[in-house]
Structure formats: C-alpha cells, structure tokens
Amino acid sequence: MIIGVPKEIKNNENRVGLTPAGVAEFRKHGHDVYVQATAGNGSGFSDAEYEQAGATVLPTIEDVYAKAEMIVKVKEPIASEYPLIKENQLLFTYFHFASGEELTHAMIERKAVCLAYETVELPSRALPLLIPMSEVAGRMAPQEGAKYLEKPLKGRGILLGGVPGVKPAEVLVLGAGIVGTQAAKIAAGLGAKVTVMDISLNRLRELDDFMPKNVVTQYSNEYNIREAIKTADLIIGAVLIPGAKAPHLITRDMLKTMRAGTVLVDVAVDQGGCIETCRPTTHEDPTFIIDDIVHYCVANMPGAVPYTSTLALTNATLPYAVKLANLGWQEACRRDEALRLGLNVVHGKVVYKGVADAWGLPLESVESVMEEATV
Numbered sequence: 001m002i003i004g005v006p007k008e009i010k011n012n013e014n015r016v017g018l019t020p021a022g023v024a025e026f027r028k029h030g031h032d033v034y035v036q037a038t039a040g041n042g043s044g045f046s047d048a049e050y051e052q053a054g055a056t057v058l059p060t061i062e063d064v065y066a067k068a069e070m071i072v073k074v075k076e077p078i079a080s081e082y083p084l085i086k087e088n089q090l091l092f093t094y095f096h097f098a099s100g101e102e103l104t105h106a107m108i109e110r111k112a113v114c115l116a117y118e119t120v121e122l123p124s125r126a127l128p129l130l131i132p133m134s135e136v137a138g139r140m141a142p143q144e145g146a147k148y149l150e151k152p153l154k155g156r157g158i159l160l161g162g163v164p165g166v167k168p169a170e171v172l173v174l175g176a177g178i179v180g181t182q183a184a185k186i187a188a189g190l191g192a193k194v195t196v197m198d199i200s201l202n203r204l205r206e207l208d209d210f211m212p213k214n215v216v217t218q219y220s221n222e223y224n225i226r227e228a229i230k231t232a233d234l235i236i237g238a239v240l241i242p243g244a245k246a247p248h249l250i251t252r253d254m255l256k257t258m259r260a261g262t263v264l265v266d267v268a269v270d271q272g273g274c275i276e277t278c279r280p281t282t283h284e285d286p287t288f289i290i291d292d293i294v295h296y297c298v299a300n301m302p303g304a305v306p307y308t309s310t311l312a313l314t315n316a317t318l319p320y321a322v323k324l325a326n327l328g329w330q331e332a333c334r335r336d337e338a339l340r341l342g343l344n345v346v347h348g349k350v351v352y353k354g355v356a357d358a359w360g361l362p363l364e365s366v367e368s369v370m371e372e373a374t375v
Contacts, residue, residue, distance in 0.1 A: 001325040002032045004068025006061045007039040010075045012283035014042025014306035015313065017072040017093065020053035022318050027054035031325045036064045043310040065089075070329075072321055074313065075300060076103055087111040088347070090329050092321055094118055094133075097344050098245045098358040099272040104345065105359075111348040113329055113373075117317060119242055119352060120342035127242060128338070129320065131178050132312035134267075136302040138182025138238065141265045142171065142190060144301070145234040148263045148287060148294050155294055156261030158233050161191025168192045172228050174220065174249050174274060175238035176203045179267050183236045188215045195228055225249055229258050237266040237274040244354030245272035252276050252290075260292035270299040330370050340366060347373060 003026055005018045016039050018026075023033045033055040037047055047057045058064050065071065065084035073093035077085060079102075085091065087110065095116040097104045107114050117129035127134075142160065149169065151157035162168030171187040173180045176198035187194045188211065196211075197220035198204055204217040211217075218224055229235060229250065239246045246268040255277065266278040273279070277290050280299040287296050302309035320339060324332045333340040344352040349364040356363035 002034065002067055002069045003325060004064040004071045005033065005035040005039055006064045006071065006073060007036040008074055010078055010300060013075055013300050013303045015074040015303055015310045016040045016043050016045065017074050019310060019314050020045055020049040022314050023050055023053035023055040025318060025322060026325060029322060029326055034058050034064050034067045036061055043306040070325060076100065082106045082110065085110040085112050088113065090115065090324065092324065095344055096270045097355040099270060101359050104355060107345045108348050113347065114345040115329065115342040116344045119344060120320065120338050121242060122338050129316050132316050133302050133309065134178035135182050136305060136309050136312060137267050138179035139186050140301050140305065141183045141236045141267055142187040144296055145236065145263050145265045146190065148296055149233060154261065154289055155263050156233055156259065160187065169233040170231055171234045171236065172232040173197065173236045173238055175240065176200065176207055177238060177240055180238035181207065183238055184211060184215050188212050197224065226254060226257065229254055232262060234263045234265070237268050239268050239274040240271065242354065245358055246274040248274060248276040250275040255291040255293045258293055261294065263294045263296065265296045267301065269297040273297065330373055333370065
C-alpha cells in the first residue's frame with residue numbers, strides 16, 4: 001500500500017502522523033511511504049531522518065494526497081485539504097465528527113473512508129488510540145490552568161499549591177476517566193486541593209484507593225456541581241462519550257456563581273465541550289473571558305508538546321496502521337472489531353451512531369457498507 005504523511009496545518013499543530021521509526025516499520029512490510037517536506041520538523045524529526053528510514057520526501061501537501069492510498073495524520077483535515085481527498089482514499093486520524101458538521105458533510109461528499117482514532121474501541125471499552133493523547137492533555141490541564149490563574153493573565157492570582165500559612169487552590173475535575181485521573185494526579189502533585197466528580201461509583205472507589213489524601217471524590221450531579229464551582233479556582237472538564245457530543249455539565253448561568261478569575265479548562269472541547277460557554281481556541285489565542293471567568297479551550301492541547309505527543313501517539317497507532325496496510329481496510333476491519341468501530345464515514349455514508357445522531361443523518365450498517373466496498 002502507498003502511505004502518505006502530510007504536514008499538519010491546523011493552527012500551531014506541531015505533531016506528525018508518523019515517525020521515522022514508523023516509516024521503517026512500513027518499509028519492512030513492503031509498503032511505500034511518502035512524507036511531505038518538513039512534516040516532522042515540529043516534533044524534532046528531519047526530512048533526512050525520514051529518507052534514511054526509507055521514505056520519499058515530497059515538496060507539497062498536494063503531492064502527498066495525490067500519491068497516497070492511505071493518509072496517516074494527527075488532526076482532522078481542515079477546509080483547504082478537503083479538495084485534495086480522493087474517493088476511496090483511507091484517512092486514519094482523529095476526526096471528532098460529532099463536533100464538526102462541516103467536516104462531516106465534507107467527508108461524506110468526498111466519499112473517503114474515514115477511520116477515526118478516537119472511536120477505535122477494545123472489548124474492555126478502552127480507547128487505545130485516544131488514551132495516549134488523553135494522558136498528555138490530562139497532565140497539561142493543571143499546568144495550563146495554573147498559568148492562567150496568574151493575575152497578569154486575568155486569573156484569580158492564586159498559586160495552585162499555596163505556601164506555608166496560605167491555603168492552596170481548589171481544583172474541580174469533572175470526569176474520572178483517563179484525562180480526569182491524570183489531571184487530578186498532576187494537580188495533587190502541585191499541592192492543590194482536588195475534587196474529582198464522576199457518575200461511576202466504581203471508578204470513584206478506584207480513585208479513592210490510589211489517589212493521595214489531597215484528592216477527594218464526589219458523585220457528579222447538578223446540585224453537587226453547582227455547589228463545588230462556587231469555591232473552585234480551577235475547573236477541568238474531562239468528560240467523554242466516545243464518538244458523541246459531550247454533555248454540558250456547566251451551563252452559562254452557572255458562571256455568575258463563580259468567583260471572578262476562576263479558570264475553566266475544557267479538555268472535551270474537541271467533542272463539543274462539557275462547558276456550555278466554551279468554544280475551540282488555538283495555542284496562538286488560547287483564552288477568552290465571559291463574566292470574568294477565564295476560558296481555556298484549546299482543541300489540540302498535546303500539539304504544544306509535540307515531541308512527547310508524537311511518540312506517545314505513534315506508539316499506539318502504528319500497529320493498527322500497519323494492519324490496515326497489510327490487509328486492506330475491509331479485511332482488517334473484518335478481523336479486528338476494535339478497528340471496525342473506528343469506521344465513521346465510508347463512501348459517503350455515516351456508519352457510526354454518535355455521528356449520525358449529532359447531525360440528524362441516516363445511519364448505515366457498517367457491514368453492508370463494507371460489503372458494497374468489496375463488490
């Protein structure tokens with residue numbers, strides 16, 4: 001198979017879909033790899049390293065899309081890439097269709113095969129290709145929140161860990177999954193007083209067993225959230241419903257009950273956000289203020305630490321990408337249920353329920369669409 005690795009062109013996205021080590025793995029299996037010039041620079045990988053690993057470096061993004069049967073990326077295509085995508089071309093990347101109506105319709109129109117990292121799901125319900133970036137974003141959330149709590153950046157002017165004789169900041173984490181757990185761990189390590197909320201009592205019990213004593217757990221419901229936000233200095237939204245829009249746990253009217261300078265970090269913003277007033281921002285312009293509340297809503301947080309993020313992501317994605325190249329997407333998805341669940345839009349048809357529900361589109365059977373693709 002011919003693999004294409006374009007340079008990411010989303011604002012301040014410095015990750016890359018494949019490392020030179022990944023190129024070498026594809027070459028070992030007999031596949032050709034084309035990488036756009038400077039695609040790996042942001043993550044610390046030079047064109048020469050890709051060439052040494054066996055890739056052919058092409059000058060433009062148009063060249064890469066034109067050559068490739070499978071595109072391996074990090075973030076969803078943006079508008080300037082839509083015309084480059086060919087019918088039947090396999091795109092293996094993060095899509096987050098449930099928060100992007102324009103993207104959804106564009107991929108339907110292009111009749112591509114869109115296999116989304118974020119909905120590849122194991123029988124255990126784990127999301128193996130989302131976990132590494134959730135770990136990075138979760139660990140970054142308190143770090144970014146601590147920065148924007150500083151007064152020059154319009155925060156409350158409070159140090160997350162406090163000092164002797166002065167109480168630490170209060171951190172509220174909504175969601176006890178991968179993001180929430182990592183966020184709580186880092187915030188606690190910085191000395192903050194941390195509350196983690198979730199609707200799963202079993203998960204809260206697990207956290208209670210291994211988290212340090214400055215982390216407490218609380219069942220998530222509207223009443224408890226409304227009470228907790230009155231005293232929280234930093235609120236981290238870490239809610240995920242795989243492939244679907246995140247629910248709004250904090251609504252606009254709740255902002256008026258928070259103290260001025262409270263910081264909201266909505267890690268779920270690429271799935272629509274769990275804070276009603278959040279909208280996607282960029283590393284270039286990461287925050288905005290509503291009702292004196294600082295909102296940090298960068299949709300590609302791990303892009304700020306691309307070396308760590310690229311290695312963590314490709315560690316997870318490469319085995320699946322090689323399987324897709326070796327077997328073709330239809331056979332790979334027949335043999336691997338986790339990969340089959342990654343199919344979202346195929347040949348102009350929506351085959352993932354969360355995406356169909358988000359935009360009121362007809363849901364097609366993935367089996368029937370795969371069968372049509374084989375004929």
